[in-house]
Amino acid sequence: MPELPEVETVVRELKQNIVGKSIVKVDELRPDTVFHDFSTLPEYGKVISVNRRGKYIIIDTERNISLIVHLRMTGKLIIVNNEIPVTKHTRAIISFSDNTKLFFNDIRTFGTINIIPGKNKLKFFCKLGCEPFSDEFNTEHLATIFTRKKTPIKNLLLDQNCIAGLGNIYANEILYSCKIAPNRPANILSKTELQLLIDKTREILTEAIKQNGTSISDFRRVDNKSGSFQNFLQIYGKDVCCEGHPVKRIKSGGRSTFYCPECQKEDIE
DNA sequence: AAGGCAGCCTGTAAGC
DNA sequence: TGCTTACAGGCTGCCT
Helix, strand or coil: CCCHHHHHHHHHHHHHHHCCCEEEEEEECCCCCEEECCCCCCCCEEEEEEEEECCEEEEEECCCEEEEEECCCCEEEEEECCCCCCCCCEEEEEEECCCCEEEEEECCCCCEEEEEEHHHHHHHCCCCCECCCCCCCCHHHHHHHHCCCCCEHHHHHHCCCCECCCCHHHHHHHHHHHCECCCCEHHHCCHHHHHHHHHHHHHHHHHHHHCCCCCCCCCCCCCCCCCCHHHHCCCCCCCECCCCCECEEEEECCEEEEECCCCCECCCC
């Protein structure tokens, strides 16, 4: 599942491959993939930058148009030349003037491409929470947004309006690494635990980016290669934790939650 | 207001 | 063997 490290991996590879190329057109092969408010699709010009915000990929162009891609669960951006055929999962194609193309393949069809005027970017992302690597991600900020939130901490880690970029796998890993039980109400976490949460979040995301992300089901890089962080997972999908304790699996916020009842305390230390 | 959860979708795997 | 069912999960929107 593409989460922050997987999206960051794609963004870094796109930077090397499409910056400076002119976008000729964007074709939608399946309805409800490409969204825009233009009466006719605009001229794009060259790609001037590729960036990430949360799990969104932002492609900015010369003519001040932004293509905002969300991979959701199974979306992939694959750089291809003319010889590689469209598959039944190809939802959209971004074509460049040098005849290379960027295929947007997505088995489950939840992924989207939004084409918006650059000036609307702030509005597009206005509800999104803080970036884990930003200064805004600090204990004071977390204490503020967690106040009066009795929701399990795991659910809040997944809430993109609180923190942008975490998904189910990394939320599990971060909480195990902090020895915090996933069902702990967010508002009872201590200042020390919040700091630990911040440190471990950055540590795990940094290592995952270094490993080009986690290919636990079907994440692929732009050259269709896999990431390797799945080899370093400590709790997600495991039967026993690294201390040898049995791992418990529950549903929280409708998602599989793996935790070690021995290591992850439900009470404040 | 806040929180919980169905629904969107399709491929895979398990169960009968 | 072949059908059915459960599951995976990011995000929106509805309901309580």
